[in-house]
Amino acid sequence: MRSAANSFLVAVQFMTRLPVSRGVHYSPDALAKSVVFFPAIGLLVGAGGAALYLVLSPHTSREVVVVLILVYLVTVTGGLHEDALGDTADGLGGGWEKDRVLAIMRDSRIGSFGAIAITLGLLARFVFLTNLAPGKFIGFFIAGQVLGRWTTLPLAFFLPSARANEAGQGKLIAHKITALSLGAGTILALAIVAIALKAEALWAALTAVTIAAVSGFYYWRRIGGITGDCLGATNQLTEIAIYLMGAVLP
Numbered sequence: 432m433r434s435a436a437n438s439f440l441v442a443v444q445f446m447t448r449l450p451v452s453r454g455v456h457y458s459p460d461a462l463a464k465s466v467v468f469f470p471a472i473g474l475l476v477g478a479g480g481a482a483l484y485l486v487l488s489p490h491t492s493r494e495v496v497v498v499l500i501l502v503y504l505v506t507v508t509g510g511l512h513e514d515a516l517g518d519t520a521d522g523l524g525g526g527w528e529k530d531r532v533l534a535i536m537r538d539s540r541i542g543s544f545g546a547i548a549i550t551l552g553l554l555a556r557f558v559f560l561t562n563l564a565p566g567k568f569i570g571f572f573i574a575g576q577v578l579g580r581w582t583t584l585p586l587a588f589f590l591p592s593a594r595a596n597e598a599g600q601g602k603l604i605a606h607k608i609t610a611l612s613l614g615a616g617t618i619l620a621l622a623i624v625a626i627a628l629k630a631e632a633l634w635a636a637l638t639a640v641t642i643a644a645v646s647g648f649y650y651w652r653r654i655g656g657i658t659g660d661c662l663g664a665t666n667q668l669t670e671i672a673i674y675l676m677g678a679v680l681p
Contacts, residue, residue, distance in 0.1 A: 434464075441465040446472045446580070448509045462600070463607035466587060469580040470620035476507055477576035481569045488565075497560045500572075501553060512579075512670075515663020516552055517545030522660070529654045533594060536660050552667055559674035570627040571635070571677035577627075578639035579670035581620040583662045585640075586647050588613045593656035600659030631680065635673050642669045 437456050442465035444451040480500045487496045505513060522536035524544030535542070541549075563571055583604070592605035625632045646665040650657050 437461075438465040439468045439471065442468040442472050443475070446511065447476065447507055449507065459603075460607065462603045463587075464612070466583055466604055466608055467612040467616040467619075469583050470577045470616055470623060473577035473580040473620075474573065474623050476504070477573035479503060479507060480572055480576070484568060484572070493561050494557075497557055500560070501556060512663040512667045513549050513552065515660040516667045517541050517549045518660040519658075519664035520548035521545040523653060529593070532654055533658065536658060552671060555671045556674060559671065559678045562678040563674065567677050570629075570631070571674060573627045574624045574632070574635045574677075575670040575673040577620050577623050578635060578673060579666040581616060582639060582643040582646075582665045582669050584608060584613050584616045585643050586650075586657055586662055586665060590647055590651060591656040593650070593654040593658050593661070601657050601662060604662075605657055631677075634676055634680065638672050638676050639669050642672050 438461070440451050440455045441457070441461050443449055444455065445462060445465065446469065480503055483500050483503055484496055487499060518536045518538075518541075521538070521542040521544045522532040522534075525542055526532040526535050560568070560572065587601075587604040587606070588608040588610070590605060592602040594602055621632070621636060624635055628635055643665060646661070646668060647657070650661045654661075
């Protein structure tokens with residue numbers, strides 16, 4: 432029980448800017464063990480956004496509410512996934528050879544591909560969330576947060592680190608996720624989404640699986656594995672795809 436609590440706190444500290452007790456114990460495999468709780472972090476973050484929606488929507492327009500929710504997401508996560516999407520777009524868009532792609536991803540400066548990707552990502556989320564039916568908003572918002580973070584589990588389970596001789600967040604979890612963690616995290620994610628979306632949960636789950644599979648295959652073909660930025664980029668793409676699905680489903 433104590434080990435599970437520690438892993439959950441490691442996940443909170445890694446995925447958010449929320450304050451965490453200084454008593455958290457870190458070990459070389461601490462981050463890999465914490466990944467099973469990533470869907471729970473999605474629920475935690477999603478619950479905060481859902482609360483904002485419930486409090487603000489009776490008093491102002493949907494557009495204003497969505498902008499404030501996006502500000503909340505960037506603030507509570509420290510822009511972790513937006514930064515990853517930008518770095519991945521810069522690397523994959525600006526380089527072709529593996530070493531060049533990874534070097535660009537490592538560069539803290541943002542390039543044109545990264546700026547475009549972050550801008551389009553925020554715009555897509557704004558448009559799709561704004562067009563969700565009122566009765567669907569909270570369910571699909573939470574599903575996007577949960578399933579986006581869930582994609583880290585299969586990607587890290589099946590794919591190696593692209594940085595064979597370099598340090599990086601992706602290397603701490605790539606091929607270090609156990610089958611038990613993958614199964615438990617998947618069950619947790621599906622349970623949350625089933626409660627949030629009911630019958631539409633199947634479509635959301637299939638969307639997440641598709642984005643994870645396609646992006647994972649692409650990373651493997653381009654750079655031979657994953658980096659932390661790749662994981663964050665797939666997180667963002669999955670979240671966006673689920674909001675889109677919610678907006679177009681009858």
